[in-house]
Each structure stands twice: as C-alpha cells, then as structure tokens.
Amino acid sequence: MFLPFFLFITTFAIYLHNLSSSVYGGDVGDFITAAVVRGVPHPSGYPLFTLLGILFNSLPINQTPAFKMGLISVVASSFSVVLMYLIVLELTKRKLLGFITALTLAFIYPFWLYAELAEVFALNSFFMLLLLFLAVLYHRRKKLIFLYILSFSIGLSLTHHEIIVLLFPSILFLILTANWRIILKFSILARCALLFLLGLLPYAYIPIAAFYNPPLNWGNAVTPENFFRLILRLDYGWVLDTTKIDWYFRFLTIKAYFAYWKAELPPVLIGSCILGAIYMIKKGQKLLFFSIFLAFFLTGVFFAWYSSTSISHPFGFGVIERFYMVSFPFFVLFFPFGILFITESVIRILGHVNPIFLKRSFYSTIFSVVFIAIPIFLFFYNFPKTDLHDVWTGDYLGEDVLLPLPKNSILLLNADTILLNTFYMHYARNTRKDVEIYTSSLLDVQISKNNYLRKRKEEILKKNISNEQANLLAIASLVDERPIFSNEEIPYNAWIKGKELAWMPYGLVFKLIDSSNGKKSKTDFLDQQEKILSSLHFSELKKEKAAIKRSLTLSHIPEIYALALVNTANYLVSNYNDRETAKAYYEKSLSVYPAMKIGYEELGMYYFNKKECKKAEELFNRLISLNEKNKNGYVLLYFTYNDCYKDKKKADSIARKFKLLFSDSIKNYVSKQ
Secondary structure, eight states: OHHHHHHHHHHHHHHHHHOOOSOOSTTHHHHHHHHHTTOBOSTTOOHHHHHHHHHHHTOSSSSOHHHHHHHHHHHHHHHHHHHHHHHHHHHHOOHHHHHHHHHHHHTSHHHHHTTSSSOSHHHHHHHHHHHHHHHHHHHHHOOHHHHHHHHHHHHHHHTTOGGGGGGHHHHHHHHHHHOGGGGGOHHHHHHHHHHHHHHTGGGGHHHHHHHTOOSOBGGGTTSHHHHHHHHTTGGGTOSOOGGGOOHHHHHHHHHHHHHHHHHHSOHHHHHHHHHHHHHHHHTTOHHHHHHHHHHHHIIIIIHHHHHOOOOSSHHHHHHHHHHHGGGHHHHHTTHHHHHHHHHHHHHHHHHHHOTHHHHOTHHHHHHHHGGGHHHHHHHHHHHHHHOOTTOOHHHHHHHHHHTTSOTTOEEEOOSHHHHHHHHIIIIISOOOTTSEEEOGGGHHHHHHTOHHHHHHHHHHHTTTOOHHHHHHHHHHTTTTTSOEEESSOOOOTTOSTTOOEEEEEETTEEEEEEGGGOOOOHHHHHHHHHHHHHHSSHHHHHHTHHHHHHOTTGGGHHHHHHHHHHHHHHHHHHHHOOHHHHHHHHHHHHHHOTTOHHHHHHHHHHHHHTTOHHHHHHHHHHHHHHOTTOHHHHHHHHHIIIIISOOHHHHHHHHHHHHHHHSSOHHHHHHHO
16 A cells, blocks of 8 residues: 555645645636635536535635635545556556556646646546546456446536546446446346436535525526536537538647647657557457547547637637546556556567576566656656746736726626636635626626616616616616726617717726716826736736746736737727827737737737838738738738838739638728728
C-alpha cells in the first residue's frame, strides 16, 4: 500500500501548492456561486458537485470559496492518479509500470490544470477511471461485488457530468465479455438497477434548491418539465442535426484535437502509447485493448467531431480544452504496455549479443526505470504553466465590473466570463451587495422575484410585446429611478415613449441613458471614463501577463478590457467626431490585447483617411494574419492599394484572392453591406 499512499500524498501536495484561490474563468464562477447561494448551476445542474461544494465551502479554513471548492479537484485528481496505478497494476502485475504511468497522468498539462480549479472535470476523470477499474476487476475476477459497486457508481457519476455516458459502451463490453449470461439473471439485474437508482439520489437536490428560488437558479427546475430540460441539457442544442453537418469544419475540429495532443504530450510518450496498443493486440489482450480504445475514441475523437466547438478564438479553444482532457487517461493506459514492448525488444536484441540479458529479469526493470524521465520532464515543463496560487486575474475582472458602479445599480450581464466572474465576486466574495445583477438566461426567474418588475412586465405584455423584450423593457423602464448598466448595447429602439434610450461607455460596461434631454459634453464624458479606467486593474493584468498568456481561458479576459477601450473610442467618433482622441484608445486597446481585431481595423481606417498608406497597409495585413477568413481585412486592404497607393495591380491581386477564398467579388460583397 506504500506506493498508492505515496502517489496520493505527493500529488496532493503539489496540486495544493498550485491551487487557484481565484475564480479563474470559464464556468468556475458559476459552480462556486451555486454552492455558496445553495443554488443550481447551468445545465445539467451538476448536483453532486454542488453538494460537495457546499460541504467543502463550509470548511473552517481562512481561504476564498474558490480555494475551498478547488480542494474537490485536488482530492479527486490525486485519487485518479491512484486509480491509474491500480488499473495498470491489475493489467500488468508490475508496480513500477503502474507508478510511472500514474505519475505521467498526474503531470500532463490539462489533467494537472483542472486539478487546481473549482471545475467539474477533475471529479469527472475520477469517475471515468473508477468505472473502468471496477469493470476491469469484474472482467478479470467475475465477482458480483464489483458489479454492484459499479452499478451504484454509474448512477452517482451521472449526477456529476453526463459526458460519462461515452464510457458506457466500454463498460458494457467488459461486463458482457466476462459473462454475457448475466443479462438473463433477473435477481442480479434488479439489484444492479436498485443500486443505480440509489446513485441518482443527488438529483433530488435540484428541485429542492429551485423551490427556494436562490439567486442562481438555472432552469427553474420546480416542475418535472423544467427538471428534465435542465438535466438533459435540452436548451443547449446538443442533439446533432444530420441534415446540417459541415463536414469540413468537423474535420478541422478533429485536426485541432490531435494538434492539441501533439502540443501537450512528448513525442516519445505518444509513440510509446501507440506501441503499447500494438503490444496488447499481439499478446492476446484484444478484449481489454478494444475496451480501452473504444473509451479513448468515444471521449476523444468522436466527441471532438460531434461537439464541433468553434476554435477560431482562444477562448473557444479554452472551452473545448477541458473536454480534450477526458480522453487523455485512456490513451495513457497504453503507455505501460508500450514500455513492455520497448524493454522486451531491447532485451531480445541484447540477448543475441549476450544471453545473460535473457536470463536476468532485473534487466527488464532497469530498462523500464528509464521511462521515469517522462513524468519528470512533464513535471518541470508544466509546473510553471499550472502554478495558479498567486494569479488573481479572474477576481480583478469581477471587481472592475462592480466597484465603479453607483449605489443601487442594476447590472445586465451576458457572456460567460464577465457574467460568472462577476457573480462570484458579488455573491461569494460579497462585493457590492447593493447592486442587482440580471442575465438573459435567468431573467424570467429573476423578474418573477421582484414584485415591482413583475407588475411592469405584466403591463408591457398586454401590448403584444414578446416575453424577451418585455423582460428587458421592464428593467429599462427604471432608467429614471436607478442607474442601469449592461456589458452589451441592447437595442431598445423606441420602446419607451418620450425617451431616447442610448448606451454610453462606463468602464467595462455601458450605462443606459435618456438622451432626449441632451448628452454629456465630450469633456465630461472623457473625465468620467478616464476616472473609471484609471481605477481598473490594468497594471495588475500586465504583471500577470505570463500566466494569462499560458492559459486559453484567462487569455480572454484582457480582451474584455481592450473592448472597453474600443467602445470608448467608438463613442468619441460617433458622438463627438473626435478621431484624434479615439486613436489613442484604439492604440491602447492593442497594447492590452494584441489580437483585438477591431482595433487594427479602426486604426487602419484612421491612417487610410490620413493617406498614410504604409501604416494602413501594415494594420490591415495584421488584421488578416489574425484570421485568414476576415473578409473586412481583404476589402480594406484592397481599397488601400486601389485608392491610397493607386496600385491597381496589387488591388487586383487582393480581389482575386478574395474571389478564391469566398467565391464572391469584393464589389458584390461591399454592395451587400
């Protein structure tokens, strides 16, 4: 028992050192906030994780909620490492191979990263390995106790993350190839079914929590219909429409999946795993090979193809990155067999030189020890990438949204990162409790809790206005009574008689104003905006630049700050026709987030109008380099050559390239805009 204990304690200590005390980004804020307010996070509701979050958040330690709930991932990941060791030991009967493989999994980047965040994927990895381990034990030993524990664990795992269903074919295959006649034994199936249902009990938390109408209550699952819509993610459109498949785009997602593997795994590890798969087939372990390969294929290649998540933006890649890690443990399970393949091949070759190599078993151990270099390399390579213990970028974002707002403000937020990080700071860190936060996904439930807004909405609905518009209009009707803000410019048009509603940049968000009585002077607007912007954490973002650059999720946050600068510049142009002052804000936006496409576009237009052709050309080329399918970039570059340089030859070259890429002419495209 020493090695499992050593693996758990060692990885636990390392993960704990790097554990994030901040909200980070992605869905982390949603999960933590749900636990803090005893609410329901986004579909599928994640009741087991929420219940564990409530438990861990009550720990009597002086740490942030993000740290406390992150401990769930630390514990789950360390147990996953132990499970990897036990699976390899069961399959190979070699402790050294189990030890090397377990450490390799422990220090692979995505697995390590999510061991330090209050996210659901570390616990999901634990369930994946637990189910596989129990299935292997039943397959090998045929004892019903393993089948019964497996049945309960399957039910429990479904209350955590439904991606676990992709492992079920492998589990079923191992069970049926061990004893297919079990499907004819009613008493055994009945016990398994009962244990499975017992495992589903955490789902009861969702309607109970929803009944008390907490601040975070996705899906309002107080009715059977709402409950099943939530847990089955019916509003997420996950059912594939086979009539609208973009095969090329799905090919690109698979290509991106393998590119990620190539970036995060050493070639020697990938090669060893492939050799290990071959070894399993050659040594007659075809059933186990097929089960592991099926698990890898379904959770990896198939999921990447099926989900087909957009990867054109780093944040989109960050979203899918957490799903890529689901398949990593199954691929790594081939690694110990690759070590056996390589060591046996080396010993066989050396045996032709000196037979002693074939007679002494310790030579196999000596050659196997060499492979400990792989987890050692992964540890030193990934340690700085996963060290989040002093990274606060996520918290800064929530603070910078909330702190500049006037007292008793109403705040409308959409888009995951800015919404969920602000939720966390507001509810979990008690920042600006006077502010009311609304979001379109929860607006029906939120307005129903406010008597004043509910009555306003009821009056508005009588005028044949849609429910969605009525929600927004009910809030907008308070514009004379309370300050209203949003991170998006919601098009209110002329819904409120006698008012001209408009959005004015206000720090990282917009303020709703009634411009019928005139607008702020340019001086007043700039004074207000500069005062707010100077109070934000721009300098801290610069200090954490290295950590932000390493993270696909965190790299999205500087874009939010850069967008605030762009919005300020756009407002100066559209309301005061001040392009000179706007230029400085566009330039600053690019210094904050160098991939800010609209910054290059607007600056390029500035220099184009100034007839500074070379600068305009450089900026439009930079715009295209960020995205080769950016139509506006080619159009603007075309006009730079045609109208600024007066270079017809280069302009025609851009026009031909546009035609080749988009099957359309530039003139036709421009006429449609």
